[in-house]
Amino acid sequence: MTQDAVLARIDADLPQAIARLQDLLRIRSISTDPKFADDCQKAAEWLAEDLRGIGMDAAVRPTPGHPMVVGHMDGPEGAPHLLFYGHYDVQPVDPLELWDSDPFDPAVVDGPHGQTIRARGASDDKGQLMTFVEACRAWVAEHGALPCKLTVLFEGEEESSSPSLVPFLTDNADELRADLALICDTGLFQSKTPAIMTMLRGMVAEEVTIHAARRDLHSGMYGGVAMNPIRVLTRILGGMHDDQGRVTIPHFYDGVPEIDAETAAQWEALGFDHAAFLGDVGLSVPAGEQDRTPLEMIWSRPTAEINGIWGGYTGAGFKTVLPAQAHAKISFRLVGDQEPAAIRQNFRDWVTAHLPEDCTAEFKLSGGAGGSRMTTDHPLFEKTRDALTEEWGDTAAFIGCGGSIPIAGHFKEILGMDALLTGFAKDDDNIHSPNEKYDIDSFHKGIRSWARMLGKLA
Amino acid sequence: MTQDAVLARIDADLPQAIARLQDLLRIRSISTDPKFADDCQKAAEWLAEDLRGIGMDAAVRPTPGHPMVVGHMDGPEGAPHLLFYGHYDVQPVDPLELWDSDPFDPAVVDGPHGQTIRARGASDDKGQLMTFVEACRAWVAEHGALPCKLTVLFEGEEESSSPSLVPFLTDNADELRADLALICDTGLFQSKTPAIMTMLRGMVAEEVTIHAARRDLHSGMYGGVAMNPIRVLTRILGGMHDDQGRVTIPHFYDGVPEIDAETAAQWEALGFDHAAFLGDVGLSVPAGEQDRTPLEMIWSRPTAEINGIWGGYTGAGFKTVLPAQAHAKISFRLVGDQEPAAIRQNFRDWVTAHLPEDCTAEFKLSGGAGGSRMTTDHPLFEKTRDALTEEWGDTAAFIGCGGSIPIAGHFKEILGMDALLTGFAKDDDNIHSPNEKYDIDSFHKGIRSWARMLGKLA
Numbered sequence: 001m002t003q004d005a006v007l008a009r010i011d012a013d014l015p016q017a018i019a020r021l022q023d024l025l026r027i028r029s030i031s032t033d034p035k036f037a038d039d040c041q042k043a044a045e046w047l048a049e050d051l052r053g054i055g056m057d058a059a060v061r062p063t064p065g066h067p068m069v070v071g072h073m074d075g076p077e078g079a080p081h082l083l084f085y086g087h088y089d090v091q092p093v094d095p096l097e098l099w100d101s102d103p104f105d106p107a108v109v110d111g112p113h114g115q116t117i118r119a120r121g122a123s124d125d126k127g128q129l130m131t132f133v134e135a136c137r138a139w140v141a142e143h144g145a146l147p148c149k150l151t152v153l154f155e156g157e158e159e160s161s162s163p164s165l166v167p168f169l170t171d172n173a174d175e176l177r178a179d180l181a182l183i184c185d186t187g188l189f190q191s192k193t194p195a196i197m198t199m200l201r202g203m204v205a206e207e208v209t210i211h212a213a214r215r216d217l218h219s220g221m222y223g224g225v226a227m228n229p230i231r232v233l234t235r236i237l238g239g240m241h242d243d244q245g246r247v248t249i250p251h252f253y254d255g256v257p258e259i260d261a262e263t264a265a266q267w268e269a270l271g272f273d274h275a276a277f278l279g280d281v282g283l284s285v286p287a288g289e290q291d292r293t294p295l296e297m298i299w300s301r302p303t304a305e306i307n308g309i310w311g312g313y314t315g316a317g318f319k320t321v322l323p324a325q326a327h328a329k330i331s332f333r334l335v336g337d338q339e340p341a342a343i344r345q346n347f348r349d350w351v352t353a354h355l356p357e358d359c360t361a362e363f364k365l366s367g368g369a370g371g372s373r374m375t376t377d378h379p380l381f382e383k384t385r386d387a388l389t390e391e392w393g394d395t396a397a398f399i400g401c402g403g404s405i406p407i408a409g410h411f412k413e414i415l416g417m418d419a420l421l422t423g424f425a426k427d428d429d430n431i432h433s434p435n436e437k438y439d440i441d442s443f444h445k446g447i448r449s450w451a452r453m454l455g456k457l458a
Numbered sequence: 459m460t461q462d463a464v465l466a467r468i469d470a471d472l473p474q475a476i477a478r479l480q481d482l483l484r485i486r487s488i489s490t491d492p493k494f495a496d497d498c499q500k501a502a503e504w505l506a507e508d509l510r511g512i513g514m515d516a517a518v519r520p521t522p523g524h525p526m527v528v529g530h531m532d533g534p535e536g537a538p539h540l541l542f543y544g545h546y547d548v549q550p551v552d553p554l555e556l557w558d559s560d561p562f563d564p565a566v567v568d569g570p571h572g573q574t575i576r577a578r579g580a581s582d583d584k585g586q587l588m589t590f591v592e593a594c595r596a597w598v599a600e601h602g603a604l605p606c607k608l609t610v611l612f613e614g615e616e617e618s619s620s621p622s623l624v625p626f627l628t629d630n631a632d633e634l635r636a637d638l639a640l641i642c643d644t645g646l647f648q649s650k651t652p653a654i655m656t657m658l659r660g661m662v663a664e665e666v667t668i669h670a671a672r673r674d675l676h677s678g679m680y681g682g683v684a685m686n687p688i689r690v691l692t693r694i695l696g697g698m699h700d701d702q703g704r705v706t707i708p709h710f711y712d713g714v715p716e717i718d719a720e721t722a723a724q725w726e727a728l729g730f731d732h733a734a735f736l737g738d739v740g741l742s743v744p745a746g747e748q749d750r751t752p753l754e755m756i757w758s759r760p761t762a763e764i765n766g767i768w769g770g771y772t773g774a775g776f777k778t779v780l781p782a783q784a785h786a787k788i789s790f791r792l793v794g795d796q797e798p799a800a801i802r803q804n805f806r807d808w809v810t811a812h813l814p815e816d817c818t819a820e821f822k823l824s825g826g827a828g829g830s831r832m833t834t835d836h837p838l839f840e841k842t843r844d845a846l847t848e849e850w851g852d853t854a855a856f857i858g859c860g861g862s863i864p865i866a867g868h869f870k871e872i873l874g875m876d877a878l879l880t881g882f883a884k885d886d887d888n889i890h891s892p893n894e895k896y897d898i899d900s901f902h903k904g905i906r907s908w909a910r911m912l913g914k915l916a
Binding site for chain 1: 489490491492549550552553556617618619659661663665670671672673674675676677678679680681682683684685686688689691692693694695696697698699732735736739740741742743744745746752755756759760761763764765766767768769770771772773774775776777778779780781784785786787789791814815816824825859860861862885888889890891892
């Protein structure tokens with residue numbers, strides 16, 4: 001059988017596949033920080049070169065930000081045309097002192113579930129996108145061709161709100177349009193059950209700066225009489241949730257749907273162990289709206305989170321300063337029909353309405369996209385589900401996701417195609433955190449899963 | 459007249475005095491940051507050498523932290539013994555980008571009130587302590603001796619809570635005890651009227667860290683279900699003041715006295731222009747307890763201020779992280795009989811009582827001292843007041859001060875002597891802020907003031 005030969009080749013080639021992933025992980029492609037722009041370019045070039053090595057017609061394509069990588073390879077007459085998407089950029093690495101090894105010197109080490117690769121981007125998303133590339137490599141090596149027609153799109157700005165993505169998709173719509181998009185940037189359910197994401201939260205991100213005095217002041221000379229912008233900022237943001245964990249910004253819940261009975265039943269059947277999920281990271285009490293289940297809190301309810309806050313003196317020792325400004329980065333995860341523009345405006349209005357005299361607020365937009373729901377009745381969805389089930393033993397689940405992968409919505413809106421999101425990350429992969437890792441078995445079985453899916457979709 | 463000759467010499471020597479101050483200002487003696495320890499040592503040595511140049515018996519004296527400088531010089535039989543105190547350490551300089559010139563390359567530039575010296579420490583406290591040193595230099599140069607017996611004590615940890623001060627005073631009490639302490643670390647009232655501080659606020663400083671999850675989390679994967687420590691910190695600190703500006707920590711106002719009628723009348727007579735005071739820094743509304751006058755807010759009412767806050771991602775761009783920890787630096791200005799230890803404990807208890815499950819708080823002490831009131835009926839106080847009045851033309855005022863100069867309390871408690879606090883800083887000197895400056899007329903008339911005071915006290 002053709003598929004068995006591909007799977008055997010994947011097994012035999014695993015050490016080389018790991019070495020290739022390590023090469024990619026050594027490139028410091030942090031997209032949010034301009035000083036790593038050259039590294040992002042380098043990662044794109046590395047990928048284009050690797051795709052050409054498989055036999056694809058691949059190139060690095062410039063954007064006003066970090067480049068895209070686009071590759072094409074023909075498939076058999078009548079086979080579907082697939083678009084595979086992944087991102088080569090990674091999150092910043094701070095706090096660096098909490099890493100057990102250099103985040104850009106990928107080490108294969110013993111992990112909680114066997115061997116694992118520790119590095120920034122190992123799981124999000126370099127390791128995941130390479131599962132697909134390695135599956136293609138094995139197919140082509142074994143059969144001289146892929147079973148489907150393929151377009152590959154690798155982005156370099158996913159971790160920094162994808163400013164160039166929509167223009168690029170719009171400008172290259174005819175080239176990129178396919179029958180189905182495959183997106184590999186998600187995880188196994190509860191770290192073991194293969195899963196297809198059918199519900200994603202969107203995101204709006206805002207940076208707010210509260211201005212008070214026109215310069216920093218001495219807290220002895222002015223303390224008590226001059227307004228302290230940190231006091232204003234904590235007072236406003238401290239009131240963003242009520243005692244029940246509900247967001248207090250007016251109209252925040254406009255457009256938030258209740259999940260239907262079928263979905264509720266399926267989620268109930270998943271038997272989500274929230275005690276274990278939280279216990280893994282040292283927590284025990286679900287922190288969201290107290291009348292919602294933990295899965296709802298993550299998958300189907302919107303959030304308001306302060307992702308960063310700073311102001312005044314934050315170095316060693318003490319400085320008795322009343323700063324002129326205080327800052328926070330805030331993100332909202334959106335669901336259903338919540339409107340990103342309305343959420344942003346309502347937040348800004350709410351902050352402004354709570355400012356005392358003498359203070360002003362300055363806002364900086366940082367991207368935004370609504371939540372999305374996938375059509376689960378696409379004819380190719382069931383085939384993918386079967387392939388995943390065969391590889392992992394457990395029936396693949398249709399699940400929700402708390403994260404934001406706006407690309408799925410863009411594919412639908414701009415290219416008119418559905419997207420299928422699957423991936424092999426585990427809950428303890430520490431993505432966006434120190435000691436990010438990707439288990440060798442996620443990587444290995446991930447490659448095998450894509451090989452099976454390519455076979456089934458053909 | 460002996461004093462006129464001293465004053466004339468001071469006038470003639472001003473350019474050299476400015477050059478000496480500039481030499482001292484070039485030394486980066488930031489006490490709170492351990493990497494400047496060598497610079498603190500260097501500043502102490504520079505001062506000891508300068509005092510020896512005047513003819514004093516002066517030495518750098520080690521402590522477990524930054525060294526003290528102690529100098530002695532005999533005076534005429536029967537003349538009082540004075541102890542002069544100042545500090546050679548300075549505040550950190552960040553945010554550096556807001557300085558118009560290198561904070562350690564003192565420039566004489568045009569300021570709002572004529573020529574001024576711009577540098578970190580120009581006003582707080584190197585420029586001020588040098589007013590006294592220069593006055594001594596002129597007396598000795600003119601008369602071969604000082605009119606009083608003198609001990610000088612320069613500290614190097616005033617800006618970092620003075621950890622070595624109390625042990626040093628205790629260990630060297632007999633050597634340091636004098637008839638009266640003179641402390642030069644304060645300012646003119648409303649930038650023009652000479653003033654003697656008779657009421658000082660104390661200070662307790664605390665650093666608090668809120669711990670939630672045991673590692674940073676992805677706000678997509680965990681947002682909504684995992685407790686965010688920044689949310690907890692803003693919620694707690696956002697409730698530290700009520701709508702009327704009153705601090706809500708239980709028992710915070712225990713031991714806070716009302717000012718007496720005489721003091722109230724004297725303060726009223728000062729005609730404090732709070733609109734101008736706040737307007738200078740871009741503010742207009744007194745931010746403290748709304749039933750208090752602005753002078754009370756600064757001089758006789760306690761405060762709770764957040765001097766620094768940080769947590770999560772604070773760099774360029776955006777990172778959708780739920781951090782494991784969030785931090786704040788908080789200081790309390792104390793008055794009357796407020797007990798530093800009780801204030802600290804009440805704050806800790808209050809924070810702890812407001813923690814949700816899954817969160818813990820860690821506290822780091824950062825020094826503390828109660829407020830103090832000077833005896834204004836000391837026989838030497840009136841003489842000093844007369845000297846100041848003669849130099850400046852306006853009657854010197856007895857005033858309060860919002861800042862904390864715990865040394866005055868220590869002199870009373872450990873050495874049993876009263877302290878007289880006067881100085882020549884202006885409200886717009888930007889102490890602790892970018893572009894700190896000391897006006898040449900503060901420096902010049904400050905030197906002349908001390909020369910007159912030494913004469914009167916003799």
